[in-house]
Amino acid sequence: MTEPVETVHRDSRVDDVLERLAQADFEGFPVVDDDERVVGIVTQTDLVRLFRKKDRIVWIPIGVPPFSETLTYGFDLSLDELDIGIDAAKAARKPIHEIMTTDVVTVTPDTALEEVIVLLTDEERDINRLPVVEDHRIVGIVTREDALRAVRDNS
Numbered sequence: 689m690t691e692p693v694e695t696v697h698r699d700s701r702v703d704d705v706l707e708r709l710a711q712a713d714f715e716g717f718p719v720v721d722d723d724e725r726v727v728g729i730v731t732q733t734d735l736v737r738l739f740r741k742k743d744r745i746v747w748i749p750i751g752v753p754p755f756s757e758t759l760t761y762g763f764d765l766s767l768d769e770l771d772i773g774i775d776a777a778k779a780a781r782k783p784i785h786e787i788m789t790t791d792v793v794t795v796t797p798d799t800a801l802e803e804v805i806v807l808l809t810d811e812e813r814d815i816n817r818l819p820v821v822e823d824h825r826i827v828g829i830v831t832r833e834d835a836l837r838a839v840r841d842n843s
Contacts, residue, residue, distance in 0.1 A: 689797070689820045689828030695720045696784055698727055703780035706735055718819045718826055719788045726819045726826050728788030738779050738787050794821045795830065801838055808832050 696705050696717045705717065709732060716731035793807055795818050808815055808830075820828035 689830045690834060691820075691828040693718060693819070693826050693829045695724075695826060696730065697721075698783065698785040698788070700784045701780070702735065702738065702782050702784060702787065705730060705784050706780070709735070714817075714831070716817060718792070718817075718829065719784055720826060724825045726792055726794060726821055726824075728785065728790045729792050729817070729819070730784050730788040731816070734787050734789065738782070792819060794819045796820065797822055797827065801835065801842070804830055805835050805839070808835055 694708075694712065694714075694717060696708070696719055698719050698721055700719075709715070709717070716729060716734075718726050719728035719730055721727050793813065793815055795804060795807070797820055799820075804818060807813075807818060816832055818830045819826050820830060
C-alpha cells in the first residue's frame with residue numbers, strides 16, 4: 689500500500705479538488721470526514737460527469753497558472769445553452785460530497801493480496817484503488833499498479 693494517502697475532505701469544493709487533481713500523478717482521492725474516516729471516493733470520471741451536458745464535447749485544459757502542466761478534460765456541452773458558464777461555475781462551487789461515490793470498497797492492512805486482486809479486477813465495479821482502513825480511519829491506499837508490483841515481486 690501507499691502511505692501516507694492524499695485525501696480530500698467531504699466539504700472540499702469541486703474546483704479545489706480539480707486543481708489538486710490536475711497537479712497529482714493519480715486519478716482520484718479518498719474522501720474523508722472530520723475524523724479521517726473514509727466516507728467516499730472521487731475520481732476524474734466523477735468530476736467530468738458533473739460538467740457533462742447534452743450533445744457536444746468541449747475540451748478544457750485544467751491546471752494552475754501559468755498552465756505549465758495541465759490535464760485536458762472533455763466536457764460534453766450543448767453549445768446552444770446560454771448559461772453554460774453559469775452552470776459550470778455553480779458546479780465548481782459544489783461540495784465534493786454531492787458528487788463522490790459513497791459505496792466505497794475498502795480493505796484492511798491484513799487483507800490478503802489475492803483478495804485485493806479479486807477486488808481490483810471485478811469488472812462490474814471497475815475499482816482502480818482501494819483505501820486501506822484500520823479502526824475506521826484511512827492508513828493507506830492500494831492501486832492496481834501496487835498489486836501488480838506485489839505480484840511481480842513475489843514471483
